[in-house]
Amino acid sequence: MNNIYVSTIIDSYNYGTVLQAVATRDVLSEYGKPYFIDYCRPDWTSIGLRQIYLRDKHHNPAINLLRYCVAFPNLRKNKYIFRSFVERQLDLVDSTPYLEGGPFDANAIYCVGSDQTWNEELNKGIDPVYTLMHVPQYMKKFSFSASFGRPSIPDREATMMKPLLEQFTAISVRESSSVKILNDMGIKTGVALKDPVLLCRPQLWHELSENVAEMSQSYVLIYMLNENPRMVEYARLLASSERITVRIIRFNRTKPVPSGCEPIYQPSPEQWVACFRDAKYIVTDSFHGTCFSILFQKPMIVFNPPRYSIRLSDVLKDFGLTERRVADDESISKISIASDPIDWNHVNNAMSVFQTQARNFLKSVINIEP
Template sequence: MAQIDNQPTVAVVTLHNSPNYGSCLQTYATQKVLSDMGAVPSIVDYYRADAIPENETDRALNGQVAKKMPIFKIPGVKALARIPVSRMVKRRAAPLNAFRHSKLNLTSRPYYSIEELEKDPPRADIYCTGSDQVWNSLWNKGFEKAFYLTFAPEGAKRIAYAASIGKSSLEDWEIKPMREALSKYSHISVREAEAAELLDSIGIHGAVPVIDPTLMLAKDDWSVLHSDDVPHEPYILIYQLNRNHEFDEYARKLSEKLGLPLYRIAYGVNERRAGVHTIVCPSVEQFVSLFMQAEYVVTDSFHGTAFSMNLSKKFVSISPGRFSGRIMNLLEMTGETGQYLQDYRDFSVVDNPINYEHVQQVFAAKRAETQAFLHTAIND
């Protein structure tokens, strides 16, 4: 791997504290990639308003799942639910927070608003927008200025590494502030080719599509995050982010077809299903090891799909509904669109041969392209 000159410090701002394993692991991978190249990365410990720990219970009580539950429309129910929901939120956050504080080089202080960042920005040679859906105004509920590095000192070097817009079009209102902010970047890379096209359409030219940071680390790199607390029998792993009865039924029938037990990674006890071994809020090391040891994986997650492919697993990828384009981009890039389930009656998907020799060749080539981008972006 080509080394970066002079060990520059790089302040990375990304969705490192979203309450899911994918966000946590892409941040870890970003940090390791930059460090392995000779840079000195730090992760800006920035919290969106709804990600501030004190606000997470309110977010859960007012989120999409709660809105779909008629019981929460009854006066007083939310107040009664606050204590158990708060406990659930804390349990979900605990393993992710433990990993962040032990494995990530966080800035010396947290930032709870863009005003705090602009008043006292972290010092660095380079400021970097990291991966995940940092430029998705739907996901971020608006234009999140911190992810556009508006806090960086005037004249500071700004780059983006594997940033994602996560949707197929931009709202009229966001085009101007996006163009103004990104015009200050010297180098931009994005996670989807579609994002590069969107940026080009608003006058931000030359964005380079690169692979997700989690794919920059090979199996041996991930094996460092090891846990023995995994099943010692062959099993089907379920990693499901979106409530979907058809998904549940498909996994159950697949278990019957293959004669293998189901193990589900869950964020809460409410995700338990009859006949399924449910592992609630595993440690990050256990999460990685569950993928490592699985015989099959069934997932509607981008990072679930990426991990399955990176670790050469048999898998089925199911549409999550919105934001599914990045999963299809990954499957198209590797020539494995046959693993994307089109019909819940189709169980032949698991029998499709996956050409992992070709997949790993694609990943190796994409890693080299990404390293070349980063080397240029940081050294220029």
């Protein structure tokens, strides 16, 4: 069994991010021993997060300091929740060689992805760890459902990325739009695979949440990454018509909770998964919120986020669920998505096809000489 060193995003306070890493571990374990590069981007260190608050140009220094002091307990709690989960679930290795250069194991395989590892906007430039920039070209490198996170990238970015990606033995990306980006830069070998949370063993999510007690009362779950009163209003209407409650996942205890909603504050990733497992309906603007609705076969009502909505469009289209998306100008009182039936047999068949594609890709990568 080969050692597989994986470069993916594990440092952000985001459920989808850490869960895709665990799913990547689960998928790759069939082909080798996965180790994850313990890398924290500068903006996501304690110092980096503090500077984001203190250097905010929209407020004066005194207000910035006050905002940071108010946010600090929440930031510390989030860091504990996500970092402890990562340390429990993943085998971590030092990031220094990937930032500064070797030595590297010539017999190992090096992997990038999943998640938005190639989103230059989020990463504040082309990241050396997420491109395996310092891993020698003669070693086997591949990407597993990596993402640019955007439907297109600037020519300047493509010019810098192309020579780095040309060193890869094989490239898979998470969205068909990312295949087009590769084609536009002259790389014709990229293939589209789904997010690892959709490609791993389905029982992984039940194993992960098995120690979380089941919620006995039926509820509509709101998982909202962007404050959107329309989502809350719709969830309350749906819950009222069904005579059930509304629960909303909240990242920050200092922000007010919408009236009529029961907050679930800063759940652990295991508890977050259980929230989807036990919900009757899910209202979300999140890509991974949509994925876990699919995984647990829950009727989802999907609202558009203000940015990076391409992956939501793609995943709904992939499973024949485009009608589950709410139009931006649609009246809340006229939304009837919740009662529309979902053909879960079609969804399961599509999932099986996508998992087979991933296995075939990985088998070919493991056997290809660098």
